[in-house]
Amino acid sequence: MEGFPAMVLLFVMLGGTAASVPQPRRHKRDWLIPTKKLKENFEYSRGTYIAKIRSDKDEDATLYYTLLGPGASEPPVNLFVVEETSGLVYIRGKLDREERETYILTGVARFNNGSGAESRIDLRFDVEDENDNPPVFVPVPPATVKESSPAWTLVSRITATDADKANCSHSKIAYSMVKQEPSDGTDLFFIDRQTGSIYLKKENMLDRETQSSYILTIKGTDMNGAPGGNTGTGTIQVKVVDVNDNKPMLDKDEYSCSIVENTANVEVMRFKVLDADEEKTDNWLAVFDIVSGNELGTFSIKTDPKTNEGILMLEKPVDFEETPDIKLGVVVSNVAPFVGDGGGAGAGGGAGAGAG
Template sequence: PRAHAALRRQKRDWVIPPIKVPENERGPFPKKLVQIKSNRDRDTKIFYSITGQGADAPPEGIFTIEKESGWMKVTQPLDREHIDKYHVGPYLGTLGDVGVLCQALHSCPTPQLFSHAVSENGKPVEEPMEIIVTVTDQNDNKPQFTQEVFRGSVPEGALPGTSIMQVTATDADDAVETYNGVIAYSILSQEPREPHPQMFTVNRATGTLSVIASGLDRERVREYTLTVQAADLDGEGLTTTALAVIEIADVNDNAPEFDPKMVMWAPLLGVTLWCPLGRGADGTPRPQYEAAVPENVAGREVARLAVTDLDEPGTPAWRAIYSILRGNDGGAFAITTDPATNEGILRTAKGLDYEAKQQFVLHVVVANEVPFVVKLPMATATVTVTVEDVNEAPVFVPPVQQATVLEDVPPGQTLAACTAQDPDKAQSQRIKYLVGHDPAGWLAVHPENGLVTARDHLDRESPFVKNSTYMAMLLAVDDGSPPATGTGTLLLTLLDVNDNGPEAEPRDITVCQRSPQPQLLTVTDRDLPPNTGPFRAELTHGSGDSWAVEVGDTGDTVTLQLVAPLEPDTYSVYLRLLDQPGRAQVTIVTARVCACEGLAQGCPQRSQPVTALPFVLATLGALLALLLILLLLLLFMRRRKVTKEPLLLPEDDTRDNIFYYGEEGGGEEDQ
């Protein structure tokens, strides 16, 4: 750190200007570039070196430096289009490894180099210095068009000055400090050369092609091919060529016409309908179409209208756009264009209502995507659509029925009256009511009058109830052919009754035997106010002998305190909680008393003696030996037939074989 500080205080005594090296030099190599010198070499021996990009960092070995003289050299031709600038730096040092000091100072990032001059004792004598080698450009790259063939279009009859498209070329050479990369565009040839050999021009600098002469006629020439040249050195250098193909686009000078001879396929009826030819008010032909569609079906295809257009197929002047002028009451229909056939596809935009209207007479007009270049009459057609009656589903009125009831209503109680109406007025159909979705299974509905009753007890605290609201779905089914089903929603708002007592959490606590800390419990009640807090608390079943309870200031917490000494063990504390109206519920809190003091951090386990296992094994061995002796003695006595009485041990002997472990923490499992 001290050497680094001294380095910042020294004045730089060597300055190397930026080095410029032309690309593609022929050599011979290595070739001298510049000599790096320090005026401190009179006082001490200095060694020079360089590292960084082009030296010891990729691409390596392009630059070298003579260790003692400081001459920096280039070893091979440079390519500006590959790397246009190198950042390298010299290193001045005395005897020894020139990188040691750099590593010690932690200031040698790659690819740049920070050089140092050090004396024989290792003291720095110069500040680091960066060298920038700039590769100057040579015109060694010719322009390259971005495409071999450029394609564009211009409408027939376009006026001079109309832009068509832009041809572009690039040059890898320098276009900022030299003209090596400055490109100029020109037109070499035009095919065909009519009606004029120079129908187009190109902007010399931007490459924008535009019309220069009038007379473009698609019926005479549909397409022109231009040979375009790009030359660098602002038009005086290397060149390249490309083709520019200009299509003469058709203009909209023909109006589309409905084809009176076209046959229309009616997919709904499954039959083919002919289109008779009528006349409009102005005497122009007006085809008339007929079709039918069932009610309540949106997006159904009704008819396809065909047109002919003498303009170029596939162009905006040929592509048809259809619209409905009259008869589309309520926006019942929509018409679009088939991009493949250019036909007009007439569809229902929404479901039609037979009971409201049985027939529509639509007046359809057709135009093109682009306006006519001359004034032309637009073709029209008439489409008569007949609406067919179908069996519609009953509709609940209202679709969402709301009712408010107490949650403790008895089974059989009427909750709501739901009504559905059949839209098919002309048909005398009966409606049957059903329960569609009843997640809790609480409801029943009368099949004829729609009265909804409770078939089970309701519970506002049920998981099926959200925000005190229970949602069910009802069904209304008519007897049509086929039957149709309508759905309605029933929202029951359940009013709270005090059917839940308060509860405390947590139900497991741990306290110390000495200086126990009070335990805070949270009291909750699943009911709603005023059937909740503030709460009261008391201890029952003798729990008050060793414990005390106190309700917090907010009324929704209680503090449980051990007030009498208890042996380390697990105890049940009976906590009776009462809500504001007085409904009570007992919460059993499991309390674990530990042999500790103050704040309980978990009960410590008493360690078992190291000799416990050998003692158990020895005891088991002794018992097995005693049992074997008794068996042998029994066999021996039977053999001698001394007595017929059963072999029993004296009562005193059996007592000595009973063990009791009364130690805290449990003891062995064989008690």
């Protein structure tokens, strides 16, 4: 039993004089300091006490114990409680590590008159993490990738967060591709399991003229993808950016018309252009050239900005007796350079004009 140390009075006779008698001294002893790790989501209110605080001065008088700090006297109030006279500490509810990972409480022991019996002591309780949170994906803006891009082109990166304890398996997320919409059975994209980076799987597989965008569904699994890990899903839209990989084509191989001699500055005919690239872009906008039959500059050609048609204009008067029949060679290209095999201008057409 703890208490005062045993003492013996010694008397030593020196020259007929008694030696001094040693005075009894009380050894100071510390509080009993709990070392405790607590589980989150565990119903402690049905269990026994989790810790005990005690001063050995309770052998001399009745002591009264209280707890101070967040979780006791401060919000969340009375989550931790102590029995006033026994010093037994209980939890009245469940703990959530994501709300609070550590509780540092102050234990106080007082005599009946309210005076302190000991110095105050800090009681630390650490809440152990439980894998109770699924990955949550961070919204990302639509990604863009050029059509005809090579394999391993980086498309975008999608990531998820996990509210469980950082730098442990509970928050270690592994990524996988769940679905590609639309899909014809060909997987065009793949995802890095560790980083969430999305890449093109195959070369030259994207064709904006066939499909201009995709929706990818990504799954994140914590526990580094282990069976039984919590999962969450996120989506990302991938827009296919047009490149000039379709040459413009004239709607006919040959055209014919008639002009009135001795007139000028009039529209002769129009050329309609077919181009599968994205409308209203430089990949679609037509540029026309007269490559033959116009050595004297009799004609000019320009593009109608509204219809993208070629407008053939008569710039100089024509004398029927001198030139009853005129043959022009016309080619069409785009504002943007052609991307792909061959390059160069698009289709050409022949225009025949007869003066009359």
